[in-house]
Each structure stands twice: as structure tokens, then as C-alpha cells.
Amino acid sequence: DAGVTQSPTHLIKTRGQQVTLRCSPISGHKSVSWYQQVLGQGPQFIFQYYEKEERGRGNFPDRFSARQFPNYSSELNVNALLLGDSALYLCASQKNTAPNYGYTFGSGTRLTVV
Amino acid sequence: AQSVAQPEDQVNVAEGNPLTVKCTYSVSGNPYLFWYVQYPNRGLQFLLKYITGDNLVKGSYGFEAEFNKSQTSFHLKKPSALVSDSALYFCAVRGPLGSSNTGKLIFGQGTTLQVKP
Numbered sequence: 001d002a003g004v005t006q007s008p009t010h011l012i013k014t015r016g017q018q019v020t021l022r023c024s025p026i027s028g029h030k031s032v033s034w035y036q037q038v039l040g041q042g043p044q045f046i047f048q049y050y051e052k053e054e055r056g057r058g059n060f061p062d063r064f065s066a067r068q069f070p071n072y073s074s075e076l077n078v079n080a081l082l083l084g085d086s087a088l089y090l091c092a093s094q095k096n097t098a099p100n101y102g103y104t105f106g107s108g109t110r111l112t113v114v
Numbered sequence: 115a116q117s118v119a120q121p122e123d124q125v126n127v128a129e130g131n132p133l134t135v136k137c138t139y140s141v142s143g144n145p146y147l148f149w150y151v152q153y154p155n156r157g158l159q160f161l162l163k164y165i166t167g168d169n170l171v172k173g174s175y176g177f178e179a180e181f182n183k184s185q186t187s188f189h190l191k192k193p194s195a196l197v198s199d200s201a202l203y204f205c206a207v208r209g210p211l212g213s214s215n216t217g218k219l220i221f222g223q224g225t226t227l228q229v230k231p
Binding site: 004031033035041042043045048055056057092094099100102103104106107108 | 156159204208209216219222223
């Protein structure tokens with residue numbers, strides 16, 4: 001089975017632009033979460049979606065939005081990019097939201113804002 | 115609020131020696147704890163988790179972790195380190211059950227493990 005797939009792997013954007021990042025979870029997994037990892041820090045929670053509904057939101061501005069599709073894939077959108085949005089964006093897949101289920105992470109999308 | 119702390123930015127060990135990477139936690143309710151490893155320019159790889167049960171949890175690649183409720187610690191250990199274990203290690207705790215963010219993971223700042231030949 002394929003793992004968690006994220007695309008693109010790298011991209012460079014200019015301040016003020018918009019970006020869309022994509023994530024395909026493991027087959028059969030219904031929950032997708034997004035994390036931002038700034039260089040030298042631990043990942044920070046952005047969103048969790050389960051069955052196409054938002055189940056959690058971290059402390060990020062409204063420029064960040066996400067959605068989950070019927071096939072459980074997900075997109076993260078960031079508007080009006082700032083230099084500080086440069087980071088590794090990680091997607092995590094989970095079978096469901098029960099506490100005993102683990103999280104499987106993708107390899108991430110490296111976003112550089114110039 | 116849930117939180118984890120990794121008190122060491124870097125741990126250096128010689129190959130073949132035992133290693134310990136420290137983690138302490140603060141939670142309301144029962145803790146759900148995780149260890150992940152990250153190699154350069156890669157995502158996070160799951161090592162092990164503690165949900166309930168035995169205090170000694172065995173995980174991938176020969177790693178194990180000891181849950182200590184009285185000391186609120188969840189230290190990662192390996193009896194014999196390999197050079198290939200050199201990476202960035204993260205401890206994480208799940209958000210509080212019953213809250214709007216119960217499904218999120220809260221990560222520590224990470225500990226760089228350097229294993230010298």
C-alpha cells in the first residue's frame with residue numbers, strides 16, 4: 001500500500017501569492033491533519049479533518065484554510081503569503097480519530113516564500 | 115494545557131553505547147505519548163507510542179521507551195546505538211480528550227542525536 005503522498009515536494013512562491021498543497025492519505029484512512037514545521041522547531045498543528053469535516057484548528061491566521069474531499073484527500077491553502085510562512089508542511093493520515101490509532105506522516109512539502 | 119519538553123537540544127553517544135533521549139510531559143487526564151524520528155529533508159517516521167498498559171513500550175528499529183507516571187517522563191532508549199540512528203527525534207502528546215483539538219499532536223522542540231563511530 002502507498003503511504004501518505006504529498007505534492008508538490010518543493011515550491012517557491014513570492015510574498016502575497018497564494019499556494020495550494022495536496023495530501024493523499026493511506027487507503028482506508030479517513031482523517032487528515034496538517035502541520036507546519038519551521039526550521040529548528042517541532043511541527044505545529046494547523047488543521048484536522050475527518051469525514052470531510054473540520055475537527056480541529058490550531059492557532060493560525062485565517063489566511064490558512066483547508067478542505068477534505070469525498071476520497072479523503074485534502075488540500076491546504078495559504079493566501080497572502082508572508083516570508084514567515086516558509087516551512088515544511090506535513091500531512092498526517094489516521095485511520096480514524098480514536099486515541100489508540102497512530103499518525104502516519106508524509107514526506108512534506110517544502111515551501112519557500114521570497 | 116498539554117505540553118511536552120525535551121530538555122536536551124543534542125545528545126552525543128558513541129556507536130555501540132546505550133542511548134537515552136529525554137522527554138517530560140504535562141497533560142490533563144491520561145497521556146497518549148509518541149516518539150517520531152526525522153531524517154534531513156524528510157517527514158516524520160513513527161517509532162512507538164504509549165496509550166495504556168506496560169510502562170516499557172517497544173518500537174521500531176530496536177527503540178523502546180519507558181513511561182513513568184510519577185516523574186511524568188517518557189524517555190526514549192536503545193541498548194546499542196548505530197551511526198544510522200543519527201537524526202532528529204521528537205516526543206509528542208495527543209491533545210486532551212473531549213476538547214476541540216483532541217486529535218492534534220503537540221510536539222517538543224526536538225533532540226538531535228549524534229552517534230559517533
